[in-house]
Amino acid sequence: MSQNDHDARYATKIMKSTVGDFLASARQVAEDADRVARFKSRQCVACYYVRRVCAGQSFTGWICQECDVVGEHPDTAVPKLCNACSDKRKRCVRCMASIRWCPADEASR
Numbered sequence: 001m002s003q004n005d006h007d008a009r010y011a012t013k014i015m016k017s018t019v020g021d022f023l024a025s026a027r028q029v030a031e032d033a034d035r036v037a038r039f040k041s042r043q044c045v046a047c048y049y050v051r052r053v054c055a056g057q058s059f060t061g062w063i064c065q066e067c068d069v070v071g072e073h074p075d076t077a078v079p080k081l082c083n084a085c086s087d088k089r090k091r092c093v094r095c096m097a098s099i100r101w102c103p104a105d106e107a108s109r
């Protein structure tokens with residue numbers, strides 16, 4: 001087997017595992033598998049499963065877009081809503097989308 005064939009086989013293996021990971025997270029989103037933990041973290045399906053953020057470690061000041069309360073966050077991925085507003089309106093703290101909605105609900109309707 002030539003070096004090229006060898007590289008191609010290796011690339012195919014990596015490609016399959018990338019696709020496998022992608023499908024696994026798609027399934028998680030579809031089933032909303034972590035619903036309880038997701039509600040606890042006050043995030044919508046997209047922010048919780050898809051938009052996993054890599055945040056810088058530094059305390060960052062922010063203002064709630066709903067009630068103007070000023071908060072401090074331990075990293076740079078600052079929320080848009082405070083916890084109180086998120087609980088009251090059932091909205092995602094990161095992007096303000098509905099927390100309740102998930103693809104499984106849509107399918108059962």
Ligand SMILES: [Zn+2]
Pocket residue numbers: 064065066067068069081082083084085086
């Ligand atoms: Zn607020």
Ligand SMILES: [Zn+2]
Pocket residue numbers: 043044045046047048092093094095096097
């Ligand atoms: Zn969100």
